[in-house]
């Protein structure tokens with residue numbers, strides 16, 4: 001099969017920038033450098049995801065409230081998005097598609113010129129393989145870049161969950177990204193060993209289908225990236241067709257693509273950065289589909305977007321999910337769920353001052369940082 005085949009009748013409508021206007025902002029800093037960074041950050045917030053150009057800063061020493069005051073000015077262009085529908089693999093898609101519902105806000109962030117070049121390079125995107133442009137979420141290219149942006153930005157700092165490491169792990173294992181016309185899959189991943197610089201290294205290719213780009217929302221697409229990249233180390237193997245869905249893994253602790261995918265979606269549902277209730281509900285539903293249908297032996301857990309994770313080390317005023325405290329984590333380092341569970345339930349209160357009524361634990365397969373078990377406690381409000 002030709003991997004780069006796209007229907008030739010696509011109308012590529014490059015985004016048009018309306019007249020650029022100049023915006024400026026000022027911020028204080030301990031050093032000139034900090035002042036500049038703060039001023040540029042303020043500018044970026046003002047630009048609301050639209051690309052900046054001709055950024056200039058200047059600083060002067062001051063004594064209130066910090067030693068330096070810096071201003072930043074830049075041009076910002078308001079992008080107008082293509083209004084055409086796009087055809088991919090013989091089907092047409094427009095902005096009114098139901099699955100476009102979360103795209104619009106992200107569309108402007110992922111096409112910021114810095115982000116765009118970073119993602120293009122980190123995922124080695126074969127650009128001619130995706131029609132459209134990164135600023136138009138109706139286009140195949142825009143939808144790909146939107147999902148990469150979401151993967152990169154889903155984490156609230158400090159959670160130490162899969163939301164924090166998934167982007168890095170995913171892009172490191174993807175060495176080429178292109179499109180395919182195959183209605184039977186969302187995406188495919190393959191790797192082979194190649195001889196580079198006197199050693200054999202694994203090189204991979206990830207391909208996205210029309211269905212992968214258009215038949216799932218941006219959250220599902222980001223989770224698909226996580227799923228595919230995990231294939232660098234784990235295939236579905238013999239389990240492949242043995243569950244009620246497809247692309248099956250034998251069980252949760254196999255730590256395959258479906259475990260990673262479900263875990264990412266689950267954490268997204270509970271605690272993703274800037275996620276609206278509708279986005280969290282979509283992630284929860286998708287996580288539970290994966291949990292219920294993609295394992296030969298499904299795990300006993302289910303994702304619950306309203307769950308709270310109780311952290312023993314800061315037992316009061318908790319509002320963000322985190323793994324059980326370090327003490328608990330290390331106690332359970334052998335992988336004994338019951339140990340974590342018993343420690344997580346006794347002596348805890350949630351942020352509403354109530355004891356949790358339900359604790360569900362999931363195995364976190366990652367061996368860097370996060371503990372092997374994550375327990376999610378749900379309690380009365």
Ligand SMILES: [Zn+2]
Pocket residue numbers: 227228231236247257
């Ligand atoms: Zn798979």
